[in-house]
Amino acid sequence: MSKKPKRIYLTFLEQPSSLGDVAFLPTDPLTNQGVERLRSYTKIEKIISKDETDFVQALKIAKFTSEAWGHDGFNSNPKKQDALTILKLAEKGASFACVQFASVFVQLCQSVGIPARVLNVTTKNPGLGSSGHGHVTAEYFDNQLCKWVWIDPQIHAYALSRNIPLSYNELAELIVDGKKTIY
Structure with missing residues (x-):
């Protein structure tokens, strides 16, 4: 039986400028008072189980977020x-x-020890037109897969190829290569 790898924790995360200064994200997220209030308010420990894979935990957090x-x-x-505000x-x-x-x-991912980051996605020419030329989504770091995995928490979407979650x-x-993926 393989032992679940130890979590890695972010020590620094540069948020996109569209979020402004986010002082919420602490160096040690598991002992920060703001994070403890977030976990208590959301009851996140009842939503996920430490026995689940990182992927399952992240999917449950994305589902919670998409329905909020x-x-x-x-x-x-x-x-x-x-997040609490x-x-x-x-x-x-x-x-x-x-x-x-x-x-x-x-x-929410960081509050339970899952490294995660915000991704800004834009079209080739985002300056053209008034809206709809960009999107903000996210990735979390999956310790079992040893890589970043993409999840869109707005619509609870992710992608698989050969049953492996994709970054x-x-x-x-x-997509560029024209290969099929499962969403």
Whole structure:
């Protein structure tokens, strides 16, 4: 029986400028008071099990995030971008754009020791037109697979090739090469 590898933890994460300064993400996420409040508020330990694979845990966190509020691509960003603030506003009826889905997913993953990062995706010419030329999504680091894995927490989407979860770059390469993937 193989032993589950030890988790790796981020010591630094540069968030995209669209999120502003996110002071929420601590060096040691498991002992930070803000993170403890987030875990308590979301009851994240009841959503995931430590016995599950990183992939299953990340999928459950993405599902929780995708169901937390409705998408609104034309809303104003809240002043505070931490997951707890966003989730409390959503509980009061607020809706948010893809950037908040990604931010909440990443912060929830990190709150349980899963390294995660926000990804900004744009079209070839994002300056053309008024909207719809970009998207914000996420990846988490899967310790069993020893690689980053893409999940879109807004729509609870991911990609597989030969039953192996793909990173965003692996997915992009398969699309460019015209190969099939399973979503």
